[in-house]
Amino acid sequence: xxxxxxxxxxxxxxxxxxxxxxxxxxxxxxxxxxxxxxxxxxxxxxxxxxxxxxxxxxxxxxxxxxxxxxxxxxxxxxxxxxxxxxxxxxxxxxxxxxxxxxxxxxxxxxxxxxxxxxxxxxxxxxxxxxxxxxxxxxxxxxxxxxxxxxxxxxxxxxxxxxxxxxxxxxxxxxxxxxxxxxxxxxxxxxxxxxxxxxxxxxxxxxxxxxxxxxxxxxxxxxxxxxxxxxxxxxxxxxxxxxxxxxxxxxxxxxxxxxxxxxxxxxxxxxxxxxxxxxxxxxxxxxxxxxxxxxxxxxxxxxxxxxxxxxxxxxxxxxxxxxxxxxxxxxxxxxxxxxxxxxxxxxxxxxxxxxxxxxxxxxxxxxxxxxxxxxxxxxxxxxxxxxxxxxxxxxxxxxxxxxxxxxxxxxxxxxxxxxxxxxxxxxxxxxxxxxxxxxxxxxxxxxxxxxxxxxxxxxxxxxxxxxxxxxxxxxxxxxxxxxxxxxxxxxxxxxxxxxxxxxxxxxxxxxxxxxxxxxxxxxxxxxxxxxxxxxxxxxxxxxxxxxxxxxxxxxxxxxxxxxxxxxxxxxxxxxxxxxxxxxxxxx
Amino acid sequence: xxxxxxxxxxxxxxxxxxxxxxxxxxxxxxxxxxxxxxxxxxxxxxxxxxxxxxxxxxxxxxxxxxxxxxxxxxxxxxxxxxxxxxxxxxxxxxxxxx
Numbered sequence: 100x101x102x103x104x105x106x107x108x109x110x111x112x113x114x115x116x117x118x119x120x121x122x123x124x125x126x127x128x129x130x131x132x133x134x135x136x137x138x139x140x141x142x143x144x145x146x147x148x149x150x151x152x153x154x155x156x157x158x159x160x161x162x163x164x165x166x167x168x169x170x171x172x173x174x175x176x177x178x179x180x181x182x183x184x185x186x187x188x189x190x191x192x193x194x195x196x197x198x199x200x201x202x203x204x205x206x207x208x209x210x211x212x213x214x215x216x217x218x219x220x221x222x223x224x225x226x227x228x229x230x231x232x233x234x235x236x237x238x239x240x241x242x243x244x245x246x247x248x249x250x251x252x253x254x255x256x257x258x259x260x261x262x263x264x265x266x267x268x269x270x271x272x273x274x275x276x277x278x279x280x281x282x283x284x285x286x287x288x289x290x291x292x293x294x295x296x297x298x299x300x301x302x303x304x305x306x307x308x309x310x311x312x313x314x315x316x317x318x319x320x321x322x323x324x325x326x327x328x329x330x331x332x333x334x335x336x337x338x339x340x341x342x343x344x345x346x347x348x349x350x351x352x353x354x355x356x357x358x359x360x361x362x363x364x365x366x367x368x369x370x371x372x373x374x375x376x377x378x379x380x381x382x383x384x385x386x387x388x389x390x391x392x393x394x395x396x397x398x399x400x401x402x403x404x405x406x407x408x409x410x411x412x413x414x415x416x417x418x419x420x421x422x423x424x425x426x427x428x429x430x431x432x433x434x435x436x437x438x439x440x441x442x443x444x445x446x447x448x449x450x451x452x453x454x455x456x457x458x459x460x461x462x463x464x465x466x467x468x469x470x471x472x473x474x475x476x477x478x479x480x481x482x483x484x485x486x487x488x489x490x491x492x493x494x495x496x497x498x499x500x501x502x503x504x505x506x507x508x509x510x511x512x513x514x515x516x517x518x519x520x521x522x523x524x525x526x527x528x529x530x531x532x533x534x535x536x537x538x539x540x541x542x543x544x545x546x547x548x549x550x551x552x553x554x555x556x557x558x559x560x561x562x563x564x565x566x567x568x569x570x571x572x573x574x575x576x577x578x579x580x581x582x583x584x585x586x587x588x589x590x591x592x593x594x595x596x597x598x599x600x601x602x603x604x605x606x607x608x609x610x611x612x613x614x615x616x617x618x619x620x621x622x623x624x625x626x627x628x629x630x631x632x633x634x635x636x637x638x639x640x641x642x643x644x645x646x647x648x649x650x651x652x653x654x655x656x657x658x659x660x661x662x663x664x665x666x667x668x669x670x671x672x673x674x675x676x677x678x679x680x681x682x683x684x685x
Numbered sequence: 686x687x688x689x690x691x692x693x694x695x696x697x698x699x700x701x702x703x704x705x706x707x708x709x710x711x712x713x714x715x716x717x718x719x720x721x722x723x724x725x726x727x728x729x730x731x732x733x734x735x736x737x738x739x740x741x742x743x744x745x746x747x748x749x750x751x752x753x754x755x756x757x758x759x760x761x762x763x764x765x766x767x768x769x770x771x772x773x774x775x776x777x778x779x780x781x782x783x
Contacts, residue, residue, distance in 0.1 A: 576708075661739075662774055
């Protein structure tokens, strides 16, 4: 086989990305749409006061959501890296530490909020109608804390455990149950506003049961390892790690609330109610964008994490490029649509008066210009989070959330009125990318050639001597061994070692081809590294999951793995993101 | 891979050249299946053989099992890399190598 035919490609990473993308987008859609429909149902059954009371609690709901990102996304990112390194004990310890931390957090949140619920409600509103409604809504919300936080954190783990569709189904089912029970509790049983909150908790309870079925099934690779409690220093170290990794994502989400509160204030004071109506449409179009931003970015995180653990820097770049391409297409198409035809969108929101439409059109058009930069800002935030550039990703969260928006909105509104506020939305997003460009430039220069691009990863693992991709077939197994024999010998690898590597690679590749049949050829990535005196072969395939190392019980047959074990010092199997991965040391 | 076969009386010499890998091993297996019956002495000449994979090893092992019942089998003229594979896989203890 020629070098060109075997050149490392993005097929395995792109296929894994596609497998994860739709469920992740559906999860984001289910959450966002359910939030809107939930409010509509409550408003229709109980009236506008109930709707207002529910919306008053949105900062607390947003805080909870941020906590699930902090622990769920933070821990699952760290787990992905540990899985890439094949550190099974560490994976289970991170999982256990996160679980314990979230349970403790639930206890603390409930212990603080329950006795202070009345006071907290008064902080949000002292209105004599809204305050009692808020209280009735708030108490079931507090009692549902464990179901809410544990469930939402767990869905991140389930996704990293190669069951993205199941994780998505949990969220969809929980939200559908929520909406059905909204109608049952408020409409049929007349439970008032508390019914809305109890419906949400009921949805989470059903999701919780689904979640338990995953962790008790054989499909789960995550297990509790409570020995971590006997090592408090390790517990604290893991806890600190997952918190610092998850912080940027959580902060980014939390600052959206701060940003919205600020924009509500400045838009009301600069442009009044008409401008607020325009902003509501801008905000909804951003929610539409956020589904794709969340989908594309969060799909990338576990894949990048695993590749980082494996030091597969090409894989990291492939996953990023895939997310980038998707977001570029979605954001540019949405932007162009808003620029060309904003009026149908405005009418969709019930604004029909010509004067109101004329006011909203420039708002939508200017806001649309921010979409590509908004998408890329969040993509970079999640990317740097995934490669564990914690300070950089947190900086993006702060710069994007408030640092540019607030001063630019204040200054521009003074000179250009409400148009200045719309322009500040673009300035904040484009400004974030400019700031990011200069920060990465400084980091690159300081690295003295180690980092050559904004990826801020090395071009290649220094120890890597060859990286190949090919379809799993008997012919390709032979072809790759022929290529390796010649390539390795010409790269100063001792002849016998080169031959052993060729035998091992051919054996495993032929076995993968055999197991997956002729019709469903697996894609295989092979990397060969030299570490000290050892040659390390990393073989990853997307065929049917199969632990070739453990399933070698037939002593009479000379299986491929028996020969591979014989020619190598060690062979380790792991299943990561549904990939079969073998690390062979020769 | 090419296979040259010389058969005389109850002896058969198979001279292999090239690579005995996953693609070529079935070819050798088929050839043996066709010709091994009645053979009392089977010789594999690896003078021109550059490489042997696990699939090739399996063919040799099966041939050895058959010859254990009907005669003897010898492998000769192996190169250093094939010798290394025979050694680490324990084939030196199973095969008669000249």
